[in-house]
Amino acid sequence: MNWPLFAGLAVAFTVLDASFMQVFRVGAAWPSLTPALVAFVAMWAPRSTVLWAALLAGLLGDLATPIPASDLSVIRVPGPQALGWMFGAAAILAMRRSLLRGHPAAVATSTLALLLLAALVWGAIWSARGLWPETEMPWPPGGGLLALRTRALDAGASAIAALPLAWLLARIRPWWGFPGPVWALPGSGRRP
Amino acid sequence: MAFTGRSRTPLIPAIAVAVMALLPPAWLGWAGEVGAVLWIPLQPAAHALTEMRLWLRPPDRDRTEGLGDGPRDEVDGLRAVVARLRLELEQAKAEIAALEGAARPEVAPAPPLAAAVVTVDRSRIFRINRGSRHGVAPGDVVVEGGGTLAGRVAEPVGAAWADVIPPERGGSVRARLFDASGTVGELLLIEPGSEGWQGEVDAGPPRTGSRVRLDDPSWPAAAQGLLLGSVEGENPVEQRPLRTRLAIASPLGVDRGGTVLVWRCGVPTATEPEAPR
Structure with a gap:
């Protein structure tokens, strides 16, 4: 895989997610682009490359996400998103052979699955972190399910945002250097 | 590899x-x-x-804009009260320092600092493009739209950036309810998720449209009296007929505005004594 291309797009999409994607917010649903990038890579790249890509992109997002540690300080926790995306990417790897990988809808569906699974990992890690008495949870007391619902709405919005992005990424698929025939482009159906 | x-x-x-x-x-x-x-x-x-x-997509503006001049007069009046209380606080601090025999370092009042919101996180923490190089310190109060409390500067503060924690991330705050006639009562606001602030008061006349202002000793004196939101809805509390639950709508929402003001309190809040009630 073309790692410089992935790194450049991951950084650009992380900045877009933090600064711009709010413009597409509908109610509590807030789309992101970076998960769609991971889902796209998970469609085509070798297994270990996919897991590395998900881990690194998630780690970048974790380090860009401030979490209140108390009333007067914020921390960044590396891991909840990185491990969640890695888990989600592993799930995509398991099901990608049954998908029409070249179709944008497949990337959108995979983005939805990735983020829903990642939300579960995120909630599990934060629940475990709650064992530290000084930890301030990212949801109010009793609001864990509400936080998961918000994440599920985000996942839906991100899946919709993934449709045009997947189409654009597929246009530059030859640049990615994925193994396999280059003719397996959008619309060509399953990869042999 | x-x-x-x-x-x-x-x-x-x-x-x-x-x-x-x-x-x-x-x-x-x-x-x-x-x-x-x-x-x-x-x-x-x-x-x-x-x-x-x-x-x-400009940020959602104050939902109570259509209320007329009354609330604006109220804001002006409350700002005067805040200014007076700040002066009294400074005087009291000086008296305490004199009584304790400690030389209190002089902290020159710093003018408010305009800052731009650079990013907004899903957790509603937002980053501004001013930092320690510009005199921003942890605990500084951040205000939007003239008199609406946007949050408090968090640690750590970078040279040219600072993260701001909005008040709703603190779990709960103490506030005071105002209508056109003045103070209606005190209430403890909690934020159950993304539903906005909620607080309980004694049942009484309709409070919809009343304004809610910060009155919490855990916040710096400069933040007291700043607007948190306005009452958007009222619901009876189950099994407590004498109480009413108020739903408070923040004029800020998730769309933080492009520009905020940083009120540099001079010293970090962690070392600042509690504000008078």
Whole structure:
């Protein structure tokens, strides 16, 4: 895989997610682009490359996400998103052979699955972190399910945002250097 | 080589990240530093994108704009009260210092500092483009739209950036309810998720449209009296007929405005005594 291309797009999409994607917010649903990038890579790249890509992109997002540690300080926790995306990417790897990988809808569906699974990992890690008495949870007391619902709405919005992005990424698929025939482009159906 | 297609699954890095994810907060200061360093080259792009976002979709404005001049007069009056209380507080501090025989360092009042919101996180923490280089310190109060409390500067503060924690992330705050006739009562506001503030008061006349202002000793004196929101709805409390639950709508919402004012309190709040009630 073309790692410089992935790194450049991951950084650009992380900045877009933090600064711009709010413009597409509908109610509590807030789309992101970076998960769609991971889902796209998970469609085509070798297994270990996919897991590395998900881990690194998630780690970048974790380090860009401030979490209140108390009333007067914020921390960044590396891991909840990185491990969640890695888990989600592993799930995509398991099901990608049954998908029409070249179709944008497949990337959108995979983005939805990735983020829903990642939300579960995120909630599990934060629940475990709650064992530290000084930890301030990212949801109010009793609001864990509400936080998961918000994440599920985000996942839906991100899946919709993934449709045009997947189409654009597929246009530059030859640049990615994925193994396999280059003719397996959008619309060509399953990869042999 | 780890980054090639033939390498193994990144199991060891994943385990290392899992361990990091479970470290106690006190051991994660380095992650904030790494995140800050990573963010430095991205800040100009983030700022430009925020400007574009605000141009494309301006933030939701004060939902109580149509109330007329009454609330604005109220704001002016309360600002005067705040200014008077701040003066009294400074005087009281000087008297305490004199009584304790300690030489209190002179803190020159700093003028408010305009700052631009660079990024807004899902957790509603937002970053401004002013930092320690500009005199911003942890605990400084951040105000939007003239008199609406936007949050408090969090630690750590970078040279040219600072993260701001909005009041709703603090769990609960004490506030005071005002209508056109003046103070209606005190209430404790809680924020159950993304539903907005909620607070309970004694049942009485309709409070819809009344304004809610901060009155919490855990916040700096400069923040007392600032607007938190207005009453949007009233519901009876189950099994407590004499109480009413108020739903408070914040005029800020998730769409923080493009520009805020930082009220530099002079000293970090952590070392500041409690404000008078």
